[in-house]
Amino acid sequence: MDKPVLRADARRNRAKVLAAAEEAFAVDGLAVPLDEIARMAGVGAGTVYRHFPSKEALFQAVVVDRLEQFAREARELLTAEDPGEAFFDFFRRVVQQASRNRALCDALAETTGLGFKAGAGDEFRSATQALLTRAQAAGAVREDIDGDDLRALIAGCLAAERYSLEERHLVRIIVDGLRTLRNKT
Structure with missing residues (x-):
């Protein structure tokens, strides 16, 4: 209908x-x-x-819209010449933008207790997983990281951004930890 x-x-x-x-x-x-x-x-x-x-339905609409925007950005990066840098730039951008948005922080860390409706974050998860897989295939990102680990790392970075005295210092450390040994900066 x-x-x-x-x-x-x-x-x-x-x-x-x-x-x-x-x-x-x-x-x-x-x-x-x-x-x-x-x-x-x-x-x-x-x-x-x-x-x-309800307010919760409005919250979900706002968050899902932003997650879909992130998913579109990730899919656009799937054709980037350097898959590793595309992944790392995207990761840093998501953390930077979401850290300034409490709703996104809560949703990405899954602390809202809302249990988003089926499919609400699927596009985001799928697109970021594809970006991660491509960067791993290029040898830029450690092979022992999967999509669930990536979500947890994003949530951890968001928490780090809230409590770190030095802006993005901890995020840089986490990003460096995702790199393969041959791609450490």
Whole structure:
């Protein structure tokens, strides 16, 4: 069954809600009140609920959208001339961008307790796994790392970014640890 087509004003309101939610969740995660998101979007709470049945559904929509953007970026890098540097650049970029966004930190570390709907992060996992596999085949990344390890390392880097006094120092150490011996910088 196809989704109903939204009127132009409804599409605009939905876009405003998503933009406001992305901004609010980035700062406060799930702790932000739904009324605050509605206020930031310039709409009533009823408008938010018409588009999203709960704050958790809105949170998932925002996070899934960002994870899908990351997945698109990873797939674009699958044709990069240097698979190793493409992987490491992507890894650092994900950590850098997500570390400034509490919602992404929580989602990537799977600390929200939401149990994202089936398939919510599958594109991200699949694309990052393909990027990892290609970098490993090129001899740039250790062979004993798999997709689950990669997710855990991203989550660990996000935590390191929060608590490290020297910006990205610990991330650099983790990235160096992913390199094969012949590709250490």
